[in-house]
Amino acid sequence: MKEQTLLGGFAIKQFQQDLIGWFEKEQRDLPWRKDNDPYKVWVSEVMLQQTKVDTVIPYFQKFIEQFPTLEALAEADEEEVMKAWEGLGYYSRVRNLHAAVKEVKEQYGGKIPANREQFAKLKGVGPYTAGAVLSIAYGIPEPAVDGNVMRVLSRIFLVWEDIAKTGTRKLFEAIVRQIISRENPSYFNQALMELGALICTPRNPACLLCPVQAHCRAFAEGVQTELPVKTKKTNVKQVPIIAAVLKDENGKVLIHKRGSEGLLANLWEFPNCEAADGQASPEERLEAFLKEQYGVQAQLGQPFLALEHAFSHLIWDITVYDGKIAGKFTETEQLKLVGEKEIESYAFPVSHQRIWEEYKQKTGGLFHPF
DNA sequence: AAGCCGTGGCA
DNA sequence: TTGCCAAGGCT
Numbered sequence: 001m002k003e004q005t006l007l008g009g010f011a012i013k014q015f016q017q018d019l020i021g022w023f024e025k026e027q028r029d030l031p032w033r034k035d036n037d038p039y040k041v042w043v044s045e046v047m048l049q050q051t052k053v054d055t056v057i058p059y060f061q062k063f064i065e066q067f068p069t070l071e072a073l074a075e076a077d078e079e080e081v082m083k084a085w086e087g088l089g090y091y092s093r094v095r096n097l098h099a100a101v102k103e104v105k106e107q108y109g110g111k112i113p114a115n116r117e118q119f120a121k122l123k124g125v126g127p128y129t130a131g132a133v134l135s136i137a138y139g140i141p142e143p144a145v146d147g148n149v150m151r152v153l154s155r156i157f158l159v160w161e162d163i164a165k166t167g168t169r170k171l172f173e174a175i176v177r178q179i180i181s182r183e184n185p186s187y188f189n190q191a192l193m194e195l196g197a198l199i200c201t202p203r204n205p206a207c208l209l210c211p212v213q214a215h216c217r218a219f220a221e222g223v224q225t226e227l228p229v230k231t232k233k234t235n236v237k238q239v240p241i242i243a244a245v246l247k248d249e250n251g252k253v254l255i256h257k258r259g260s261e262g263l264l265a266n267l268w269e270f271p272n273c274e275a276a277d278g279q280a281s282p283e284e285r286l287e288a289f290l291k292e293q294y295g296v297q298a299q300l301g302q303p304f305l306a307l308e309h310a311f312s313h314l315i316w317d318i319t320v321y322d323g324k325i326a327g328k329f330t331e332t333e334q335l336k337l338v339g340e341k342e343i344e345s346y347a348f349p350v351s352h353q354r355i356w357e358e359y360k361q362k363t364g365g366l367f368h369p370f
Numbered sequence: 371a372a373g374c375c376g377t378g379g380c381a
Numbered sequence: 382t383t384g385c386c387a388a389g390g391c392t
Contacts, residue, residue: 048388055378055387089376092391126390146388166371193388202386203381233372234384263375311376350377 007157007178015215016181016188022211023191026198028053031061036186038112038137039070039101045132046097046124050090053197059088070112073098074105082266082347091265096124114138127169132189141185143176145169148196149189154228155200155218163228237314242286243272243352244321245359246298252337254296254325255346263311268346270355271296272318282319294335297327305358309351320355322363 027033030053032044043063047056063084067073073081078098085094100122104112112133113119120130131144143149150163150172157175161168181188199206207219218224246254255268273289275282283300290296300323309316331337338346343356 045388050376050387050389052378052387087377089378090389092375093389096390124390128389132388144388147386148388164372190388197388232385235373265375309376311374313374313376 007175010157010179011215012179015179015212018211018215019191019195020181020184020187023187023194027190027194028198031057031064036137038133039073040064041137042112042129042133043097045129046093047088049093049129051088055088059085070101070110071105074101074110078266079346083345086267086347087350087353091267093124095266099123100125112137114140116142127173131173135185135189139184139186141177141180141182143173143180144189144193145172145176146193148193148200149176151202151228152192152196152200155205155224156212156216158217158221158223158227160227160229162231164231235313236310239314239316240275241272241316241318242275242282242321243270243318243355244286244290244298244300244323245270245355246290246296246323246325248325248337250337252339253343254298255336255338255343256294257334257336264349266347267349267352269348269352270320271298275319283321286321294329296325296329296335298323299326304362305355307351307354307358309354316351318351318355320358322359 032040044056044060047060047063066084067076067081076098078095081094081098082091085091088094103122104110108118114134116130116134119125119134120127125133128144128146131142132146134140134142135144147163150169153159153172153175154161154163159171161171163169176189176192195210195212199210203225205224207213207216207224210216210219213219216224218227248254254271256271257268258264258266260266271286271290271294273286273293276285280288287298287300290298300321303319303321305318305320307318307320309318325337329335340360348356
């Protein structure tokens with residue numbers, strides 16, 4: 001076995017002691033570490049997926065205040081839950097969490113299952129989240145392999161596999177299963193991640209302060225900055241977007257709810273479409289789109305804002321017009337006219353929050369009849 | 371398996 | 382300024 005080759009001569013007990021001892025002394029005081037309530041641990045782990053601790057803290061506190069228990073979240077309205085996630089990104093996380101929590105309430109009597117088989121079946125619960133919640137909340141010795149853990153272990157055991165590849169995680173899980181503390185799997189897993197966040201960082205790891213320096217093969221060979229191996233691919237394409245803040249004769253604003261799949265699913269937005277490459281003028285194109293897709297007769301005014309918004313895989317170049325709604329149309333669940341005050345209770349992506357902020361400034365928040 | 375899915379911070 | 386990165390999961 002490859003793992004056993006890797007582990008040859010490795011002082012497991014001493015490593016556990018050094019690692020956990022350091023964590024007991026140096027761990028950060030974080031809001032989700034105040035107790036081991038499985039629900040709160042779960043919420044924190046979902047929020048922390050691909051998201052920095054500093055970003056998560058205020059969201060976590062507000063979320064738990066608003067939905068203190070699994071039942072409270074299960075019974076909450078979708079719109080309210082989306083709003084609580086507004087600005088955090090990766091919005092399918094919260095949709096899946098909401099569905100999963102309902103599932104736990106109905107199928108497991110509100111108790112989060114204490115085994116990987118059942119827990120990992122829930123929506124949005126993958127191998128990492130399952131291991132994290134099971135070990136932290138229930139003390140079960142399951143691996144919780146995230147980016148931190150792969151980085152730390154790749155250095156300690158000199159693993160040159162590409163961590164960008166899907167299958168590589170399993171190799172690290174196999175290692176963790178052999179070295180995890182059976183006495184305190186919670187601290188062991190958390191310590192590995194905390195070490196990755198504070199000491200064994202991607203660039204300039206603080207090896208001189210590292211509690212497990214003596215166990216680290218990368219440090220011994222002076223190659224810690226070459227690990228982990230991670231292939232990158234950046235293929236970001238630009239997408240031109242035409243958007244509009246449209247008011248009716250009463251000064252109400254038209255907003256649209258995005259579909260339930262894909263980018264920014266279920267979030268609200270100001271009506272917009274992709275700009276054509278050349279041909280028709282942007283104004284005409286958006287007006288035609290509004291008529292065809294929404295049955296809305298609109299008359300665009302002037303562009304008042306141009307902004308660029310970068311996602312991980314694409315860039316929106318948005319030109320925003322003001323304008324007015326000319327005729328009647330039918331409001332639906334996805335297409336609403338709302339008052340200026342009411343807008344703030346809907347969840348918008350950051351790019352459209354910016355549009356609204358800018359619009360309010362330009363108009364002084366007042367109705368103007370063009 | 372590889373591409374999709376957000377956002378803000380930092381060198 | 383630009384690219385890269387952060388406690389991943391889904392399809």
